[in-house]
Amino acid sequence: MMLLMDREGRKIQQGKNILKFIGKNLCKMIILMLLVSIGTFSLINISPIDPVEAYIGADAQITAEHYANIGRHWGLDKSPLERFLSWFTNILTGDFGTSMIFRQAVIKVIGEKFKSSLFLMGTAWVLSGIIGFFLGIVAGVNKGRWPDKVIKLMCLTMSSAPTFWIALLIIMVFSVWLGWFPIGLAAPVGKLAQHVTLGERIYHLTLPALTLSITGVSNIALHTRQKMMDVLETDYVLFAKARGERGWTLIKRHGIKNIMMPAITLQFASFSELFGGSVLAEQVFSYPGLGQAATMAGTRGDVPLLLGITLFSAFFVFTGNLLADIIYGIISPEIREGLHDA
Numbered sequence: 303m304m305l306l307m308d309r310e311g312r313k314i315q316q317g318k319n320i321l322k323f324i325g326k327n328l329c330k331m332i333i334l335m336l337l338v339s340i341g342t343f344s345l346i347n348i349s350p351i352d353p354v355e356a357y358i359g360a361d362a363q364i365t366a367e368h369y370a371n372i373g374r375h376w377g378l379d380k381s382p383l384e385r386f387l388s389w390f391t392n393i394l395t396g397d398f399g400t401s402m403i404f405r406q407a408v409i410k411v412i413g414e415k416f417k418s419s420l421f422l423m424g425t426a427w428v429l430s431g432i433i434g435f436f437l438g439i440v441a442g443v444n445k446g447r448w449p450d451k452v453i454k455l456m457c458l459t460m461s462s463a464p465t466f467w468i469a470l471l472i473i474m475v476f477s478v479w480l481g482w483f484p485i486g487l488a489a490p491v492g493k494l495a496q497h498v499t500l501g502e503r504i505y506h507l508t509l510p511a512l513t514l515s516i517t518g519v520s521n522i523a524l525h526t527r528q529k530m531m532d533v534l535e536t537d538y539v540l541f542a543k544a545r546g547e548r549g550w551t552l553i554k555r556h557g558i559k560n561i562m563m564p565a566i567t568l569q570f571a572s573f574s575e576l577f578g579g580s581v582l583a584e585q586v587f588s589y590p591g592l593g594q595a596a597t598m599a600g601t602r603g604d605v606p607l608l609l610g611i612t613l614f615s616a617f618f619v620f621t622g623n624l625l626a627d628i629i630y631g632i633i634s635p636e637i638r639e640g641l642h643d644a
Contacts, residue, residue, distance in 0.1 A: 327627075331620055338616040339390060339609070346605055347382045353402070353603040354378065376402075376605075389609065399606030403598055408610040411595065416614070419584070419591035421503075423576050425511040430518030431569045437519065438526020438565070443553060445531050453523065461520035465579045469513045469586035476509060483509050486588035510587045517579045518572055525568050529561040567629050573622025577615055 354372050358364060364372075370379070377385050392399065398408035441453040460468075477485045484490075484506055490498070533539060534557065542552055581593035588594070592611060599608035 327624055331617070334616060334620055335613060338612060339393075340386070342609055342612045343382075343386050343389070346608065349603075351601075351603040353605055355603075389606075393613075398610040401599075401607040402604040403602055403607065408606050411607060412592065412610055412614055415590065415592040415595045418589065419580055419593060422507060422510055422514065422584070422589060422591055423580050425507060426514035426518065426580075427569070427572075427576055429511065429515035430572075431522060431565070433515065434519040434522030435526050435562075435565050437523040439530055439553065439558070439561075441523065441527040442530025442534065443557075445534075450527070454527070457520035457523045460516055463517075465513065465517050465582040466586050468516055469510075469583055472509055472513050473586070486586075506589075510583050510589050513583045513587075514576070514579050518576060521572060521575075522565055522568055526561055526565050529564055530557055533557050533560050563629070567626045570622050570626040570629060574619040577618055 353376060354369060358372065373379055377388060380388070389399065396409070398412075400406065401408050401411050404411050437453050437457070441450045444450045473485055476483050486506075490502060490506075539552070539557075542555070577593075580591065581596055583589070584591045584593035585597050592614075595607065596611045596615075598604065599611060
């Protein structure tokens, strides 16, 4: 009877802890979105780019009255505080405004562009995780030997190199010199989207995905390398060696299963780097995704689209970090207790 009551009590407490965890992170997300909104709006407000001039073009000749009418249409005749409150109130109702560049609702533009970016980022995310995990295992098992030194040097070099530089180098080698892949775009020139085959999409996706995955390999590889070295120095691994276990059997039974979940957790926490890298990669390869749309919105003064993409990216990164916390909480009792007590 006491055991049953104890189990029921623990279930109730676990339910309370889960609700507390959800409520805490929901509050964090609301505060984050509010701060990002204020910060982004303030930076755009002091930007030297004239939204009206960016909208009509620098060489366009219009009258002062027409110029004022366009500014009034976009609410530029109001004070910054009035514009922010109006924009934020509309957001609460689901209206993010209309993009000046695409002449479509911001939500629709973000949805269409994110589909392309999701394919690119998802491919790069999986590739960087698999390659980084494999390289980390090889380096950790060969601590101090030449494979470890080569992999560590390669990872440090890749983590220091800018994404756009890696993209340009890959274009030069695989597109210009070898001619194996197209220089950019997501589909053949002049071909309608509905006529593009899956093979053609993958063909055009290869170099951008390769670039983005290379930039994400180093963190997971170095982290896995260190974890593998720590595991191989534990008492239970030394005991397994004393029993005669060697090579791949030892690594598989005692190494991989102890380093896999921390590596997956780190991979989920890399959403911010993945999204930031995609902006540069998409711009270099002229890949029509959310990153390229963000660059266009920033350089051409599309305030509604830039604000919408900024909020969406903040939500995307927050979701990745939250998933990392949840996964780590599931696999680690210590972290789980810390999350419950927080």
